[in-house]
Amino acid sequence: MCIFVKILHLKKHLPLLLFVCSTLIFAQTTRKYSNEFMNIGVDAAALGMANAVVAHSGDVNSGYWNPAGLVQLEDNQLALMHSSYFANIANYNYAAYAMPLDERSAVGISLIRFGVDDILDTTQLIDEQGNINYDNINLFSAADYGLTVSYSRRLPVPGLNYGVNAKIIRRVIGDFASSWGFGLDLGVQFHTKNSWFFGFMARDITTTFNAWAIDEDKLSDIQNAVDGQNQEAPEGTELTLPKIQLGMAKVWEINYDYILRAELDLIMRFEENNDLISTSFVSINPAFGFEFGYTDMVFLRGGMGNFQNELQIDNTERMSFQPSFGVGFKYRGIQVDYAFTDIGDQSAALYSNVFSLKLDFSIFR
DSSP: OHHHHHHGGGGTOTTHHHHHHHHHHOOOSSBSSSSGGGGSOOOHHHHTTTTOOTTTOOSTTHHHHOGGGGGGOSSOEEEEEEEEETTTTEEEEEEEEEEEOSSSEEEEEEEEEEEEEEEEEOTTSBOTTSOBOGGGOEEEEEEEEEEEEEEEEEOSSTTEEEEEEEEEEEEEETTTEEEEEEEEEEEEEEEOTTSEEEEEEEESTTOOEEEEEEOHHHHHHHTTSSTTOOOOOOOSEEEBOOEEEEEEEEEEEETTTEEEEEEEEEEEESSOOSBSEEOSSOEEEEEEEEEEEETTTEEEEEEEEEEEEEEOTTSOEEEEEEEEEEEEEEETTEEEEEEEESGGGOSSSOOEEEEEEEEEGGGGO
């Protein structure tokens, strides 16, 4: 995301353009951070619980969190979400639709877009005579798209479901570069009769593949723009490493009208980073969330996640975390949710206000 901030400084710093583009598309055989926009999360209800929902998710948004949960749908559902980052500079939008096929299976489709629009292209600001010509400034967008098709099915074992995602990734940086990517996810859920829920979600199990195409003419226009900073042509492929999320949840019914749900998730990346538990093989980050509901109409949510060991200026480490808060209201199949992430600016992550809407088609029957 920091890359997007750098893009916005192009008004005065022409050479930064190619630096940003090459940073975005430079790839090794595998990368620690690739297609990260697909890891931000969807649904204000889930974000209000610090993303700790993989075990209990059971609506249209399960296509993202755990496709195994789609079989819990009783009718068709539609979901929409919008959030902004960097003071509305970057916008994150999501839409999803899911429907049951029969008593044992369901399907869904979702689309995510994360982008910065109306970026100034100043590569032609200075003409061949060395004069500044503002008429040569154009606008472009840097946007990432993720299209996911989901399928879920109940297994013969009571309470055991599985789901799979097929993902198509499209990333575009104006006319400078673009890529296509493909990948698969696998999810499993198990529910017990005494209201315990267990979930397993493996993202990018095939190491999602992205193939980049770079406009050679655009690259040559700004190569050698700064002495000693020659822009080499970046590699054309990248692989996204798998990630696993394990979850355990419990639901308590209190006097019929009140429900409390709590979930603990472990988010694992096969890399060494600043997570709370980090080794050369795997890094583990816990997330905890709760939801308190009244008559299945009003909801209060909270959570903590994104625990990081941050290196301070004096070479000491400090643990940071990202708290979140959310509320929701549901009436006759229409649910509106709000989440405020990173309360009190406890972590390095930028806080965001997130709104989402969920529509159950049962209201039309």
